[in-house]
Amino acid sequence: MRPRSEFEAGGKPGLFKEGSHMELRHLPWGKIALGLGMAGLVAAHPALAQEAVTAAATAADAAATVAAEAAAPVAAAAAPVAEAAPAVPVPDKGDTAWMMVSTVLVMLMIVPGLALFYGGLVRTKNMASVLTQILGVASLAMVMWVIFGYGLSFGGDANQFVSTGKFFLAGVNADSTVATFSDGVVIPEFVFIAFQMTFSAITVALVVGGLVERMKFSALMVFAIVWLTIVYYPIAHMVWYLGGDDAATGLIFGWGALDFAGGTVVHINAGISALVGALILGKRIGYQKELIAPHSLTMTLIGTGLLWVGWFGFNAGSALEANGSAGLALINTFTATAAGVLFWMLTEKLLGHSGSLLGACSGAIAGLVAITPAAGNSGPFGGILLGAIGATAACIFVMKVKPKLGFDDSLDVFGIHGVAGIIGSIGTAFTMLTVLGGPAGDDYALWPQVWIQVKSVAVAIVWSAVGAAIAFYIAKALTGLRVSEEVEREGLDLGEHGERAYNY
Amino acid sequence: MKFIVAVIKPFKLDDVREALTALGVTGLTVTEVKGFGRQKGQTEIYRGAEYTTNMVPKVKIETAVPADLAPRAVEAIQQAAHTGAIGDGKIFIFDIAGAVRIRTGETNETAL
Numbered sequence: 322m323r324p325r326s327e328f329e330a331g332g333k334p335g336l337f338k339e340g341s342h343m344e345l346r347h348l349p350w351g352k353i354a355l356g357l358g359m360a361g362l363v364a365a366h367p368a369l370a371q372e373a374v375t376a377a378a379t380a381a382d383a384a385a386t387v388a389a390e391a392a393a394p395v396a397a398a399a400a401p402v403a404e405a406a407p408a409v410p411v412p413d414k415g416d417t418a419w420m421m422v423s424t425v426l427v428m429l430m431i432v433p434g435l436a437l438f439y440g441g442l443v444r445t446k447n448m449a450s451v452l453t454q455i456l457g458v459a460s461l462a463m464v465m466w467v468i469f470g471y472g473l474s475f476g477g478d479a480n481q482f483v484s485t486g487k488f489f490l491a492g493v494n495a496d497s498t499v500a501t502f503s504d505g506v507v508i509p510e511f512v513f514i515a516f517q518m519t520f521s522a523i524t525v526a527l528v529v530g531g532l533v534e535r536m537k538f539s540a541l542m543v544f545a546i547v548w549l550t551i552v553y554y555p556i557a558h559m560v561w562y563l564g565g566d567d568a569a570t571g572l573i574f575g576w577g578a579l580d581f582a583g584g585t586v587v588h589i590n591a592g593i594s595a596l597v598g599a600l601i602l603g604k605r606i607g608y609q610k611e612l613i614a615p616h617s618l619t620m621t622l623i624g625t626g627l628l629w630v631g632w633f634g635f636n637a638g639s640a641l642e643a644n645g646s647a648g649l650a651l652i653n654t655f656t657a658t659a660a661g662v663l664f665w666m667l668t669e670k671l672l673g674h675s676g677s678l679l680g681a682c683s684g685a686i687a688g689l690v691a692i693t694p695a696a697g698n699s700g701p702f703g704g705i706l707l708g709a710i711g712a713t714a715a716c717i718f719v720m721k722v723k724p725k726l727g728f729d730d731s732l733d734v735f736g737i738h739g740v741a742g743i744i745g746s747i748g749t750a751f752t753m754l755t756v757l758g759g760p761a762g763d764d765y766a767l768w769p770q771v772w773i774q775v776k777s778v779a780v781a782i783v784w785s786a787v788g789a790a791i792a793f794y795i796a797k798a799l800t801g802l803r804v805s806e807e808v809e810r811e812g813l814d815l816g817e818h819g820e821r822a823y824n825y
Numbered sequence: 826m827k828f829i830v831a832v833i834k835p836f837k838l839d840d841v842r843e844a845l846t847a848l849g850v851t852g853l854t855v856t857e858v859k860g861f862g863r864q865k866g867q868t869e870i871y872r873g874a875e876y877t878t879n880m881v882p883k884v885k886i887e888t889a890v891p892a893d894l895a896p897r898a899v900e901a902i903q904q905a906a907h908t909g910a911i912g913d914g915k916i917f918i919f920d921i922a923g924a925v926r927i928r929t930g931e932t933n934e935t936a937l
Contacts, residue, residue, distance in 0.1 A: 612876045614869060674870050683872060720873030733872060 419643035426634025438624025446812025448822035478569035530732035531595025552788035584694025592739025657708030661688020700758020711741035864912035
């Protein structure tokens with residue numbers, strides 16, 4: 322089941338050494354970045370372009386090279402593939418269509434989904450600033466992605482921490498493909514690039530939630546440039562990049578970590594970075610003293626719904642194909658989220674409050690976050706379990722622990738994405754179990770997998786915290802982080818952007 | 826002429842308006858206001874953060890009536906806005922020196 326990887330033009334074709342890593346056989350459920358498919362290989366050698374027979378011979382040749390170098394089981398596995406392989410794998414139209422839909426669904430999560438979710442939670446005077454910040458950093462991330470983000474994350478074999486090719490998408494054209502998780506199945510590389518682009522955009526946008534109502538727009542943009550470069554791109558590479566050998570495969574991927582749709586890359590990463598930002602920025606004026614209430618829970622509900630709908634693209638799209646694995650991720654995105662809604666409200670009730678709309682919306686997000694790494698690595702009931710535990714833990718953290726710690730992670734990015742993300746990432750090792758309805762094989766070893774997940778989470782936390790701190794201090798040195806006290810009291814809408822969200 | 830200002834519970838506005846128009850009161854100005862009296866404020870909780878607001882939302886109505894109509898108007902408001910619970914509101918009565926209808930220039934009671 323491990324995806325075949327064909328490498329970029331000029332690189333040495335090869336196959337991963339499956340035989341030496343039996344416990345890694347379940348990895349295909351993780352999202353994997355891959356080198357160019359056969360189409361890319363052929364395109365890079367124009368002389369071969371129209372010669373299917375020659376191309377097949379090349380593939381056979383490649384397999385022979387591998388066979389000579391690698392363990393015997395690999396040769397046995399590779400040879401039949403090479404003989405039977407069509408010259409150029411052609412993307413399936415169904416897969417391609419689904420991935421395009423998934424890509425724009427993730428876009429829907431950012432603008433307007435996340436923008437309205439966050440916007441509704443701030444005061445009226447800061448609504449336009451939050452909407453602008455989300456739109457601004459997400460757009461910046463998209464432009465950066467095609468310039469060098471994709472190159473650093475997925476641009477070919479280099480080392481375990483970054484790639485160093487395909488800058489400005491060099492060499493990618495409409496015929497380029499990337500392999501998916503099934504042998505011989507590819508999707509257009511442009512679609513893969515766009516899909517991954519939206520992930521980088523939403524992750525940096527998520528961080529905004531810890532910084533609202535007090536950070537300068539200019540400082541946020543500087544932060545986003547540095548943070549995407551030194552935090553997001555390396556972590557995406559470490560978790561999702563499969564290279565030609567261990568030395569070029571992402572560090573965390575190489576360990577065999579399970580992260581279907583981005584529990585570490587997106588949620589732990591954003592949660593930790595927002596926490597670091599909130600600590601460096603300091604509290605909002607009046608925090609825990611004045612009324613700082615959400616100005617529109619209606620907006621927040623609309624945002625929650627858009628996030629939930631978009632998350633089907635985020636999770637089920639991470640299968641990279643329109644197949645049963647995507648279907649599993651789809652149903653889990655329902656069950657875990659619904660459990661999150663119910664268990665957050667239940668926890669509120671048990672803590673002596675009323676079940677609230679804001680609680681329900683928060684629970685939905687916590688459930689979505691918790692199921693993200695497990696989306697295709699869990700059965701529907703494992704999903705319910707994960708959503709319930711993630712939401713309960715996040716609720717207790719946000720309502721009871723955070724007030725005592727006193728930091729102003731304004732919209733609870735750490736409390737929800739960080740806490741539920743860590744629970745989801747480690748919990749994925751458990752939801753894999755067949756006893757919980759998960760897709761583990763007979764040789765699945767639970768505790769070694771738990772250890773791998775814990776190590777992965779630890780690396781993500783440390784990398785993210787250090788990188789985010791560097792990014793915030795660079796922004797501080799260049800622009801200063803906070804708006805003036807006067808602007809903060811007046812509202813960032815007028816002070817930073819010269820407009821109001823509402824005129825009535 | 827008397828000027829009547831009443832602060833009432835918002836959901837009683839329609840009842841008060843009906844009672845006043847039945848008496849022949851021809852105009853009313855309504856404002857949404859906040860304030861406090863003996864009634865306690867409300868507690869709001871967002872993700873565990875509790876805020877107690879000591880200002881309660883009310884509706885303020887203002888109307889000018891001929892002096893002979895004033896006692897019945899005040900009584901009508903009092904009865905229509907009454908629930909018996911703390912927070913029903915208050916009615917204030919002022920003497921006014923004059924009134925002008927801007928369209929015609931009519932003055933005093935003919936302007937009402």
